[in-house]
Amino acid sequence: MSPTIQNNTIFLSPEEDARLRKNFKDRLQKCRELSGQRRIPSDPQSLRSQVIYADLMSDMQPGPQAQKDGAGLIVAYAVGTPYPPCTVPLQNLKPMGMHELRIDTHHRGRVLTVRRWGATPVVKLKICSWTVVQEVREEGEGGGEVDRLEVGLCKDVHGVDILESGEVFKVLEPWFTVGEQGELTIRIDHRSDLVCIDSTPSKADKIGRLKNTRMEVTKIAREYKEEGNAALKQRNLPLVYSKYTQGLEIIGAAKEDIACDLFRNRAHVNLLLDRLDGGKSDALASLTGLPDQKHRELDGKAYLRAGTAAYQSGDFQEAKHLFEEQQRLLPGEKEAAARISKTEQRLKERETGCYDFKKLKASLLLSSSRHGARVDAASFTRNVEIKPSPGKGRGLFATRGMEAGEVIMAEKSFCIVWANEEEALTSMTYDFRDDRIRVFPAGLCKTVVRRLIDNPSQVSKFLDLYGDYRGTESKGQSGRDGDRGKAIDVFQVHDVVARNAFGPDPRSASAGLWILASYINHSCLPNSEKEYVGDLMLLRATRSIAAGEEILHAYDLSSDYDTRMESLMRTWGFSCDCKLCVAGKADSEEVRSKRRELEREADALIEKGEGSSRLAVVKARRLVREIEGTFDEERYKGLPRMAVARVQKWISEAGKR
Numbered sequence: 001m002s003p004t005i006q007n008n009t010i011f012l013s014p015e016e017d018a019r020l021r022k023n024f025k026d027r028l029q030k031c032r033e034l035s036g037q038r039r040i041p042s043d044p045q046s047l048r049s050q051v052i053y054a055d056l057m058s059d060m061q062p063g064p065q066a067q068k069d070g071a072g073l074i075v076a077y078a079v080g081t082p083y084p085p086c087t088v089p090l091q092n093l094k095p096m097g098m099h100e101l102r103i104d105t106h107h108r109g110r111v112l113t114v115r116r117w118g119a120t121p122v123v124k125l126k127i128c129s130w131t132v133v134q135e136v137r138e139e140g141e142g143g144g145e146v147d148r149l150e151v152g153l154c155k156d157v158h159g160v161d162i163l164e165s166g167e168v169f170k171v172l173e174p175w176f177t178v179g180e181q182g183e184l185t186i187r188i189d190h191r192s193d194l195v196c197i198d199s200t201p202s203k204a205d206k207i208g209r210l211k212n213t214r215m216e217v218t219k220i221a222r223e224y225k226e227e228g229n230a231a232l233k234q235r236n237l238p239l240v241y242s243k244y245t246q247g248l249e250i251i252g253a254a255k256e257d258i259a260c261d262l263f264r265n266r267a268h269v270n271l272l273l274d275r276l277d278g279g280k281s282d283a284l285a286s287l288t289g290l291p292d293q294k295h296r297e298l299d300g301k302a303y304l305r306a307g308t309a310a311y312q313s314g315d316f317q318e319a320k321h322l323f324e325e326q327q328r329l330l331p332g333e334k335e336a337a338a339r340i341s342k343t344e345q346r347l348k349e350r351e352t353g354c355y356d357f358k359k360l361k362a363s364l365l366l367s368s369s370r371h372g373a374r375v376d377a378a379s380f381t382r383n384v385e386i387k388p389s390p391g392k393g394r395g396l397f398a399t400r401g402m403e404a405g406e407v408i409m410a411e412k413s414f415c416i417v418w419a420n421e422e423e424a425l426t427s428m429t430y431d432f433r434d435d436r437i438r439v440f441p442a443g444l445c446k447t448v449v450r451r452l453i454d455n456p457s458q459v460s461k462f463l464d465l466y467g468d469y470r471g472t473e474s475k476g477q478s479g480r481d482g483d484r485g486k487a488i489d490v491f492q493v494h495d496v497v498a499r500n501a502f503g504p505d506p507r508s509a510s511a512g513l514w515i516l517a518s519y520i521n522h523s524c525l526p527n528s529e530k531e532y533v534g535d536l537m538l539l540r541a542t543r544s545i546a547a548g549e550e551i552l553h554a555y556d557l558s559s560d561y562d563t564r565m566e567s568l569m570r571t572w573g574f575s576c577d578c579k580l581c582v583a584g585k586a587d588s589e590e591v592r593s594k595r596r597e598l599e600r601e602a603d604a605l606i607e608k609g610e611g612s613s614r615l616a617v618v619k620a621r622r623l624v625r626e627i628e629g630t631f632d633e634e635r636y637k638g639l640p641r642m643a644v645a646r647v648q649k650w651i652s653e654a655g656k657r
């Protein structure tokens with residue numbers, strides 16, 4: 001049997017399960033045995049052959065642990081022991097050489113500088129990339145040693161593999177260990193631990209020699225601006241960002257026109273890169289406040305960019321204010337009025353929960369691939385609040401009474417990856433911490449990491465969500481090296497995604513995360529259900545809900561008690577003790593197994609597609625009676641009999657045919 005994934009559950013044959021575990025455990029064992037030993041210098045030629053061969057093979061096989069699942073390949077990888085990212089400023093780290101590396105050791109307080117070696121390719125696998133790097137020594141010391149450098153899951157920067165995005169890298173607090181391929185390697189898990197250094201000769205050096213005349217500084221800043229504009233035409237966004245930033249670094253704090261131009265242009269590229277925090281702050285920093293027409297137009301543009309960043313962050317009140325500022329500077333501008341009206345629409349949705357669903361659905365049909373299945377709408381959350389839920393951590397509670405069918409709340413996704421998008425990746429993970437193999441939305445995890453690195457203001461609300469590993473500091477690490485932002489703990493992100501992500505469509509590999517909905521606890525007897533319009537999640541009451549009552553949702557709807565328990569424990573790490581589970585637990589193993597068998601028989605009858613033939617309906621009715629007979633009347637009084645739900649629905653539909 002090949003592995004298959006269904007409803008968050010992975011089905012592996014015992015042999016496949018054992019083989020996977022053995023591979024991962026062997027790697028761990030090798031790590032332990034070699035721990036603390038000195039690194040033996042690698043043979044450069046043999047490394048070169050390996051990387052060239054692996055690069056050729058990478059198109060055909062995404063990694064040694066990939067499993068065929070019939071439809072394609074499921075990549076498997078191990079989640080190891082968490083460790084924190086480096087939070088020490090770069091200038092405070094002590095340089096080290098490759099000869100100092102010890103196996104399975106985090107070299108805290110140290111930094112290793114490397115460059116991609118010769119013309120070696122980068123091997124790009126789904127869950128990691130690797131290449132061969134050479135140590136960069138102090139000037140005049142000749143070529144350094146070479147070794148492997150491997151970057152884990154979060155390896156792409158806006159579509160560019162990080163190892164391909166530069167030549168020279170600083171590896172912060174290097175970890176030398178056994179990598180995904182079973183080879184000894186310098187391994188990066190936290191993307192913020194790898195810093196790409198611009199190795200092109202700096203114009204700043206030239207400035208130093210020219211004794212910093214102001215005219216020269218302005219001229220060079222203009223050159224950076226032109227180079228950035230040229231890179232924008234080529235759509236090389238990381239390069240555009242870097243050019244404008246270098247221009248700004250040279251200008252310093254001076255409020256000259258060129259500085260305002262660079263900030264305004266960088267605001268634009270930030271928006272293209274979905275860096276909303278930077279988009280807003282750069283746009284506001286570019287304001288000149290000068291009264292002539294030219295500067296009013298430029299400032300109007302800046303307010304438009306700042307407003308767009310606020311709008312896309314869901315900050316509609318601020319967006320409205322910024323668009324109004326744009327209108328004040330450029331009174332005749334029609335676009336500004338349209339933006340204000342759109343923002344007012346969002347504010348109304350936020351206040352009332354009234355949406356134009358027809359329009360939203362129509363927009364989904366028209367949407368481009370970049371914003372595919374994402375709607376332009378505001379979240380409506382005023383009917384709920386987060387409060388402690390005894391025995392379950394925190395939960396979501398109703399602030400007022402609601403009727404069955406009413407929308408309790410509507411929430412835009414924090415992050416979503418649809419199955420048809422390039423970032424989509426469902427993988428199997430083997431977690432050393434609890435020895436479990438799970439289905440994991442690795443593509444979503446990667447996208448969240450990028451989002452957090454790019455938008456530090458969103459870190460704390462994400463890391464406040466429930467996750468087993470809390471990191472060394474639950475709100476993300478504070479700023480480091482100025483513009484480099486927060487160091488994001490990838491292990492912490494992994495654990496939050498693992499416990500809070502949902503698939504809007506259980507039949508597909510789409511996965512998303514909704515911040516407020518992540519506080520909803522599970523019950524097999526829920527009072528709400530989710531539906532989706534694109535990435536807008538609507539939570540509806542399935543029965544009347546009193547003010548102050550906890551909102552509960554069924555994470556797993558398996559009718560069989562054992563299957564449900566296993567899924568809740570494996571994916572969310574808890575056992576449910578609702579009334580239905582208490583009743584189910586009291587059933588004998590014999591009764592549970594008989595019920596399972598009858599339910600399978602009913603499913604087979606439905607799937608055989610015998611339509612509504614009288615005989616099939618008679619057979620189905622008999623099965624309903626037999627399944628119902630397995631429930632103890634007294635114990636299940638007032639409780640749903642989930643095992644008959646599907647077949648009963650089929651019978652009632654058959655009656656209509």
Ligand SMILES: C[S@@+](CC[C@H](N)C(=O)[O-])C[C@H]1O[C@@H](n2cnc3c(N)ncnc32)[C@H](O)[C@@H]1O
Pocket residue numbers: 391392393394395465466499500518519520521522523571572573574575576577
């Ligand atoms: C999506 S979060 C829900 C919010 C979470 N309670 C919190 O404090 O942030 C899922 C986690 O909540 C807890 N949980 C949810 N439903 C539960 C239940 N019925 N009983 C016990 N724990 C539950 C589990 O720890 C689970 O992994």
